[in-house]
Amino acid sequence: MEVFPEKGSYHRSNLKGILDSFRPDFEKIERVLNRHFASHIPFINEISQYILFAGGKRLRPLLTVCAARLLGRDDEDVFNLSAVPEYLHAASLLHDDVVDGGVMRRGRSPAYKIWGNKATVLVGDFLYAKALNLASRFDDIRIAKAIADTVALMSEGEILQLLQVETPSFDEKTYLEIINKKTASLISVSCKIGALFAGAGKSEVQALSDYGLYLGQAFQMIDDILDYTADTSELGKAIGTDLAEGKITLPLVVAIEKASSREKVMLSKLLRGGNISEKKLVWVKDLLVDTGGLDYTHRRAKALIDMACKGLEIFAPVETKDLLHDLAWFVLERRK
Amino acid sequence: MEVFPEKGSYHRSNLKGILDSFRPDFEKIERVLNRHFASHIPFINEISQYILFAGGKRLRPLLTVCAARLLGRDDEDVFNLSAVPEYLHAASLLHDDVVDGGVMRRGRSPAYKIWGNKATVLVGDFLYAKALNLASRFDDIRIAKAIADTVALMSEGEILQLLQVETPSFDEKTYLEIINKKTASLISVSCKIGALFAGAGKSEVQALSDYGLYLGQAFQMIDDILDYTADTSELGKAIGTDLAEGKITLPLVVAIEKASSREKVMLSKLLRGGNISEKKLVWVKDLLVDTGGLDYTHRRAKALIDMACKGLEIFAPVETKDLLHDLAWFVLERRK
Numbered sequence: 001m002e003v004f005p006e007k008g009s010y011h012r013s014n015l016k017g018i019l020d021s022f023r024p025d026f027e028k029i030e031r032v033l034n035r036h037f038a039s040h041i042p043f044i045n046e047i048s049q050y051i052l053f054a055g056g057k058r059l060r061p062l063l064t065v066c067a068a069r070l071l072g073r074d075d076e077d078v079f080n081l082s083a084v085p086e087y088l089h090a091a092s093l094l095h096d097d098v099v100d101g102g103v104m105r106r107g108r109s110p111a112y113k114i115w116g117n118k119a120t121v122l123v124g125d126f127l128y129a130k131a132l133n134l135a136s137r138f139d140d141i142r143i144a145k146a147i148a149d150t151v152a153l154m155s156e157g158e159i160l161q162l163l164q165v166e167t168p169s170f171d172e173k174t175y176l177e178i179i180n181k182k183t184a185s186l187i188s189v190s191c192k193i194g195a196l197f198a199g200a201g202k203s204e205v206q207a208l209s210d211y212g213l214y215l216g217q218a219f220q221m222i223d224d225i226l227d228y229t230a231d232t233s234e235l236g237k238a239i240g241t242d243l244a245e246g247k248i249t250l251p252l253v254v255a256i257e258k259a260s261s262r263e264k265v266m267l268s269k270l271l272r273g274g275n276i277s278e279k280k281l282v283w284v285k286d287l288l289v290d291t292g293g294l295d296y297t298h299r300r301a302k303a304l305i306d307m308a309c310k311g312l313e314i315f316a317p318v319e320t321k322d323l324l325h326d327l328a329w330f331v332l333e334r335r336k
Numbered sequence: 337m338e339v340f341p342e343k344g345s346y347h348r349s350n351l352k353g354i355l356d357s358f359r360p361d362f363e364k365i366e367r368v369l370n371r372h373f374a375s376h377i378p379f380i381n382e383i384s385q386y387i388l389f390a391g392g393k394r395l396r397p398l399l400t401v402c403a404a405r406l407l408g409r410d411d412e413d414v415f416n417l418s419a420v421p422e423y424l425h426a427a428s429l430l431h432d433d434v435v436d437g438g439v440m441r442r443g444r445s446p447a448y449k450i451w452g453n454k455a456t457v458l459v460g461d462f463l464y465a466k467a468l469n470l471a472s473r474f475d476d477i478r479i480a481k482a483i484a485d486t487v488a489l490m491s492e493g494e495i496l497q498l499l500q501v502e503t504p505s506f507d508e509k510t511y512l513e514i515i516n517k518k519t520a521s522l523i524s525v526s527c528k529i530g531a532l533f534a535g536a537g538k539s540e541v542q543a544l545s546d547y548g549l550y551l552g553q554a555f556q557m558i559d560d561i562l563d564y565t566a567d568t569s570e571l572g573k574a575i576g577t578d579l580a581e582g583k584i585t586l587p588l589v590v591a592i593e594k595a596s597s598r599e600k601v602m603l604s605k606l607l608r609g610g611n612i613s614e615k616k617l618v619w620v621k622d623l624l625v626d627t628g629g630l631d632y633t634h635r636r637a638k639a640l641i642d643m644a645c646k647g648l649e650i651f652a653p654v655e656t657k658d659l660l661h662d663l664a665w666f667v668l669e670r671r672k
């Protein structure tokens with residue numbers, strides 16, 4: 001079965017080509033990321049660097065830059081601003097890395113294993129604070145407020161996800177609330193602050209926030225598909241971790257709805273359960289294919305990407321608009 | 337030996353009298369604290385409430401209110417603003433509660449024991465975000481920036497303290513850097529935002545920030561004395577916890593400087609060591625008395641309180657100024 005059947009209207013020769021077109025921007029983004037996080041305490045810089053420069057996609061800063069550029073602003077300060085969402089992202093990764101006892105962790109050695117829970121939390125706080133400090137340097141209280149609101153939403157999303165492990169609920173509505181808060185809110189605000197900073201009008205700010213929101217939802221859905229289907233070496237982390245951590249994602253929501261009662265019992269058992277064997281993981285993947293869980297999730301993501309792009313219609317057909325379309329397509333078609 | 341010999345010029349009939357004079361303010365502060373932290377997720381509110389309404393002194397919001405009042409502003413919005421530093425304080429307590437393995441914790445059942453590390457961290461993030469959201473509602477970017485800067489300083493202070501456990505340094509300079517960052521920065525900014533909000537001029541903002549900084553330093557020094565000398569039932573937590581957690585505070589810095597080499601070896605061993613017996617704790621307390629460590633620390637705190645009050649001389653002799661003097665005296669003479 002082909003999990004990614006349609007490439008739709010955004011088909012391009014390759015995904016790498018899209019990223020290549022942003023190369024000069026990525027280089028500038030790396031420079032500003034290096035510029036604003038420093039503490040005079042080397043230990044803090046060590047942990048910050050570990051999480052900030054671990055091969056992130058830089059999707060969030062790129063969106064800030066593109067949103068501002070779409071509205072005609074493209075200067076050094078836009079790049080400075082673009083570090084804000086990436087610092088939030090890094091801080092949230094550190095806090096996500098904190099563990100309760102024996103919970104399994106993913107891929108690369110997580111920060112808490114090297115520096116302990118306490119230092120990991122505190123450096124996360126430091127990065128949140130740096131993001132908020134940076135956000136308040138542009139003399140626009142709306143930017144500072146948007147960022148503070150996003151941190152609240154992200155923590156709510158993570159907490160809802162945590163509560164899922166204790167009291168699972170298998171409906172799409174809960175899933176959507178979680179991904180909206182934990183992922184899409186930050187991707188949306190990445191666009192929003194770019195628009196605000198460029199002096200956009202209300203409807204333009206809204207259109208770009210919505211673009212980011214839909215893109216963010218789709219981004220998380222693709223992430224949730226890849227957690228079951230990706231090539232481990234390409235993804236850079238183990239697959240099946242959502243299941244092992246008790247995370248109920250959309251492919252699973254659909255599968256549980258369609259599964260037989262015997263299969264449901266089996267799935268619930270696996271969700272409660274720690275280590276999952278290769279054989280059991282293959283069984284779950286087959287179920288996600290047979291029940292249409294993966295297909296449905298990909299169709300939903302595709303529809304969101306369409307909505308994201310449609311919302312950009314209010315803008316003039318400049319090159320940056322095409323690039324935002326490309327970026328949306330990239331989010332949908334990425335393999336890692 | 338009398339650890340608190342001088343009451344200086346701020347002597348009043350009793351400490352309770354000072355707090356009584358602020359009773360109407362405390363009631364309003366409780367109301368605003370209840371108003372701004374809510375999430376629609378009951379679990380978040382439960383943890384937030386646990387940490388916010390656990391009998392805190394409300395020193396920080398009171399300082400915001402008094403600073404604004406000293407400059408002639410005394411309305412509902414000042415009280416709303418005063419919740420900001422208390423939320424930061426609560427968030428930092430939650431993050432302080434996160435543990436690495438088997439570290440001992442103090443007094444009342446800490447949040448992580450009830451809800452786990454992960455939820456404790458995330459609700460701390462939520463409270464930080466609520467504080468920053470609230471701080472950005474007053475249309476003054478300087479307030480938002482001051483709060484973000486304070487969060488960075490507080491996390492730096494906590495990290496420096498954490499590093500002390502691994503690589504102890506027994507000098508007063510390091511001690512002062514830690515308490516400035518982890519404690520005094522927040523108490524200082526509590527005054528500063530009140531002053532900014534009341535439209536104070538530069539020198540007034542500076543005077544009130546300095547008052548808070550000195551008060552905060554003294555506050556922490558008294559805390560560090562009480563950790564060895566307090567009546568456990570009055571303090572509401574066990575004494576000797578700093579020692580058990582490897583925290584090097586000013587009384588100990590002095591004691592180590594004056595101690596014999598045999599005593600130094602013994603102290604270093606206790607600092608590395610987990611559980612400390614009643615007998616050993618009495619030995620340490622005696623050493624802190626005999627070397628003058630407690631006396632010295634109290635004299636330093638007294639000098640800081642004098643400096644805090646001296647800085648207020650630029651203000652007209654209104655009632656609030658007297659109350660700020662009283663409050664400083666209270667910080668010095670408190671027994672818990």
